[in-house]
Amino acid sequence: MAEPITPTIRTSAKAVIVHDGRVLLQRAHWEGQDCYFLPGGGQHPGEPLDAAARREVHEETGLTVTVEKLLWLREYIGANHEHADAEAATHRIEAVFQCTPDGSPGRLGGHAADDVQTGLEWVELEKVPDLNLLPRALRQPIAALATGVSSPDYLGDVA
Template structure:
């Protein structure tokens, strides 16, 4: 059994748009919130800062936590290959302190093909993970809540 993994994610919102990583798999394009796995001895805020530099090529100021989400693979659409994966994700409100520059990104994710500002009102039109956060972002201002096991 794999250990539970912590992940820290950035929610960067400007002018009714959110900054997401753009990715491609066999089903086409999809979007993710920038962020990733916490390393040993690293605080979650440090994880967000490192991951934004790796995936976006920018520095961020990490504000308060806004969502906590769990992902238990065996309960979701990717169970065929993700059944033994359990991750707890911490979503932080962030602001950029430098401009996005993917050429300065230090380590893009495997499926990542870029970054994109997506209109929050359009999020339901694209494939975004976790899907659950789309409704939250479109219905209300960021407010701390526990999402639970969701995809």
């Protein structure tokens, strides 16, 4: 009989950096597809989530940001989604913060880009739903920031 899988919970902080009606996204090539991600990444032990967002943004984009507020909390429990067999031990909790850039938002270029990152791009908020932005569940809430329509704070277990 197979041993039960014990998921490891990974917490991370993501940043929705908005400037002049555009959001900063990472271009990436991941699992054979071109896609986009929000800047951000894993929280270190003892590190507050807002500090993790600032650190990760600086590492990946070169920007210094002010964390304005928590927008959404998202979970991803791998056993409940498309690749359940391969991701049964995956459980991520992501805090997504609204951030504003300090200084010049045009000066991009972090010193520790993710392995899959191929670039950075400012994208108009209204165009986000048409992008291959992962996770898919963030496309509409990000685009809605252009109109001031708010989404629920807790997005749930979504891909």
